Amino acid sequence: MATIAGSLEEALAPIADGCMLLVPRGNAGVAMAATRALVRRGAKRLNLVAVPTSGIQADLLIGSGCVESIEAAGVSLGELGPAPRFAAAVRAGEILVKDTTCPALHAALQASEKGVPFLPLRGLLGSDLVKYRPDWRVIDNPFANHDPIVLLPAIKPDVALFHAPMADAAGNVWIGATRELMTMAHAARATVVTVETLHEQNLLDDPVLAAGTLAGFYVEKVAIAPRGAWPLALPGHYARDEAHLAEYARLAASAEGFARYLDLYVHERRAA
Amino acid sequence: MSGARPDGEFRTEELLAEVMSRLIGDARHVAVGAQSPIPAAAALLARRRGGGRPWVSILESRTHNFFTDGGRELFDCAGQGRLDVFFLSGGQIDGEANINLVSVGDYRKPKVRFSGSFGSAYLYFVVPRVILFRLEHSRRALVEKVDFISAPGTSSQNVYRPGGPIALVTPLCLFAFDREKKRFRLQSVHPGHSVEEVIENTGFDFDRPAQLPQTPAPSAETLRLLREVVAPELADAYPRFAASVFGIPTQRRSGNGEAAIRNP
Incomplete structure (x- = not known):
C-alpha cells in the first residue's frame, strides 16, 4: 500500500544510487x-x-553527473534543439547510451508487465540499432518460413517516477488518458509519484475517475508537489514554460552556463 | 505577420507544406512525430481540404491526437496497417534512403550526436507511405552513405516490410524514391532554384528526366488556408514554429473565421 510521504525527499528514498529509473516523455507528466x-x-x-x-x-540529470546509462529512443529539447548536456556527455564518452526505438521500449515494458521474458517486434532488421544491442535477438518466426523477427528482452526497472494531477489517501493515482504511466507502473518493481493535489474521496469509488486511475497497489510513495512538472507541462493543468525552457537551452549549451542554471534553479530553490 | 505578405508571395515552409500535403494523397490516417512542424501543417492542410479526412495524429498535440491508450497506440495502429502516411527526417539521409538520426563518426565516441532514432526503425517498415524531409539541402545532410543506419531505406525480400519511403522533400526540390532501383529520382525543382543547384548540394547520385518541371507554387486559396486556418491549429504542438512562420501568438489556440475541424 502506498504511503503519502511527508516530504519530496522522503518519497524519493526508493530511488537508490545505481538503480534503473523509468521516466516518461515530456508531455506525459515528468516529475x-x-x-x-x-x-x-x-x-x-x-x-x-x-x-x-x-x-x-x-x-x-546527465549534466549533474547522476547518470551512468540511458536507454531512450530520443533525447532532445524539441523545438529548442538538441539536449546539450546529453550530446556533450555522449561525445565525451561519459555515459553509456542504449539507443532504441519508441515501440521497442513500449514492447519491452509490456513484456515485463505480462511477466514474460521477451516480446517480438517488427521492423528493426537492417538498422544499426540491432548491431549495438547485443541484448536483442533475431530469430526466424516459428510460425512461418524465412521470416526473421527481432526479440526484445523485458525491461525490469527498479523504480518508475512520474508526476500526475491527483492521488488519494490510499495512494491511488489519477493519470487520465496517459496510459503509458500505467504500463510503467506495472513494469517497475516500485513506483514513486508526485501529484498536484490530494483528492478527498477514494478515486476508485467514482467509475469515471476509476477508468483513469492507477491503483495504489502498484505505488510505493506519493508526494504532493504543486506545479511538480514545471517547467514542463502537465496537460490539462498548465502549459510548458517556454521562456524558462529557452533559458535552459541557452545556459545548458556550455558547462559553465549549466552550472549557473543549477545555482539559479536547482540548488537554491526558486518558486515556479 | 501572415497577412502582411503581398499577393502570391510565400515562404519556403508554406511551399513545402503544400508539396507534402499533395504527397499525402488519399489516406485514412496520417501521423506526425516529433520535431515535424511542416509535416504537421501539411497533414492539417490535407484534412481541411478533405473536409475532415484523413484522420490526423500529431503526437505532440493534445487537440489533434485521438490516442487514449498511451504512447504505444500509434505503433500498434501502424503495426496493424491502420496508419497510411508518416514523416521522417534524419541528420543524414543517403542515396538509398537510409536515414541516420543517431550520430556522425564513431558511434561510441561520435563527432556529432543527434537526438536518437525515435520511431523510425519501426515505422519506416510498416507505414506504406513514408515521406522523408530534410530542411538543410547540403552535401553534409544528403550523403552518399550514412554513418549510422537508424532505419534502412530498403530491405531484402524475406523481411516483412509493407512500408517504406516514397519521396524526399527539401527546400530545393522534390525527389521520388524507387524501391526497386534503390534510388531517388528528381521530380521537380522549387521556384527560384535550379537543377545545377540541386546537383551541387546533393551528396548522392540520383536519376532525373530530360525535361524537369518546376514545383507548382501554392495557390492563393492554399496560402489562405495555411495562414488563417492551419497556423492557429499548429500552435499547441509547435508554438515556436507557429509564431515565427505565421506570427501566431503563443497563447492563441483556435482560428478565427472558420470553425475548427477535429478528428470526428
Whole structure:
C-alpha cells in the first residue's frame, strides 16, 4: 500500500544510487520537482530508461553527473534543439547510451508487465540499432518460413517516477488518458509519484475517475508537489514554460552556463 | 505577420507544406512525430481540404491526437496497417534512403550526436507511405552513405516490410524514391532554384528526366488556408514554429473565421 510521504525527499528514498529509473516523455507528466531534488541529493549511477524519449529531465540529470546509462529512443529539447548536456556527455564518452526505438521500449515494458521474458517486434532488421544491442535477438518466426523477427528482452526497472494531477489517501493515482504511466507502473518493481493535489474521496469509488486511475497497489510513495512538472507541462493543468525552457537551452549549451542554471534553479530553490 | 505578405508571395515552409500535403494523397490516417512542424501543417492542410479526412495524429498535440491508450497506440495502429502516411527526417539521409538520426563518426565516441532514432526503425517498415524531409539541402545532410543506419531505406525480400519511403522533400526540390532501383529520382525543382543547384548540394547520385518541371507554387486559396486556418491549429504542438512562420501568438489556440475541424 502506498504511503503519502511527508516530504519530496522522503518519497524519493526508493530511488537508490545505481538503480534503473523509468521516466516518461515530456508531455506525459515528468516529475521535474523530484528530478531537481535528486540532483540536490547527489544521486549517482542512475540507469535511466525514457518512455520512450526524454528532454530537460534527462539532460539535467546527465549534466549533474547522476547518470551512468540511458536507454531512450530520443533525447532532445524539441523545438529548442538538441539536449546539450546529453550530446556533450555522449561525445565525451561519459555515459553509456542504449539507443532504441519508441515501440521497442513500449514492447519491452509490456513484456515485463505480462511477466514474460521477451516480446517480438517488427521492423528493426537492417538498422544499426540491432548491431549495438547485443541484448536483442533475431530469430526466424516459428510460425512461418524465412521470416526473421527481432526479440526484445523485458525491461525490469527498479523504480518508475512520474508526476500526475491527483492521488488519494490510499495512494491511488489519477493519470487520465496517459496510459503509458500505467504500463510503467506495472513494469517497475516500485513506483514513486508526485501529484498536484490530494483528492478527498477514494478515486476508485467514482467509475469515471476509476477508468483513469492507477491503483495504489502498484505505488510505493506519493508526494504532493504543486506545479511538480514545471517547467514542463502537465496537460490539462498548465502549459510548458517556454521562456524558462529557452533559458535552459541557452545556459545548458556550455558547462559553465549549466552550472549557473543549477545555482539559479536547482540548488537554491526558486518558486515556479 | 501572415497577412502582411503581398499577393502570391510565400515562404519556403508554406511551399513545402503544400508539396507534402499533395504527397499525402488519399489516406485514412496520417501521423506526425516529433520535431515535424511542416509535416504537421501539411497533414492539417490535407484534412481541411478533405473536409475532415484523413484522420490526423500529431503526437505532440493534445487537440489533434485521438490516442487514449498511451504512447504505444500509434505503433500498434501502424503495426496493424491502420496508419497510411508518416514523416521522417534524419541528420543524414543517403542515396538509398537510409536515414541516420543517431550520430556522425564513431558511434561510441561520435563527432556529432543527434537526438536518437525515435520511431523510425519501426515505422519506416510498416507505414506504406513514408515521406522523408530534410530542411538543410547540403552535401553534409544528403550523403552518399550514412554513418549510422537508424532505419534502412530498403530491405531484402524475406523481411516483412509493407512500408517504406516514397519521396524526399527539401527546400530545393522534390525527389521520388524507387524501391526497386534503390534510388531517388528528381521530380521537380522549387521556384527560384535550379537543377545545377540541386546537383551541387546533393551528396548522392540520383536519376532525373530530360525535361524537369518546376514545383507548382501554392495557390492563393492554399496560402489562405495555411495562414488563417492551419497556423492557429499548429500552435499547441509547435508554438515556436507557429509564431515565427505565421506570427501566431503563443497563447492563441483556435482560428478565427472558420470553425475548427477535429478528428470526428
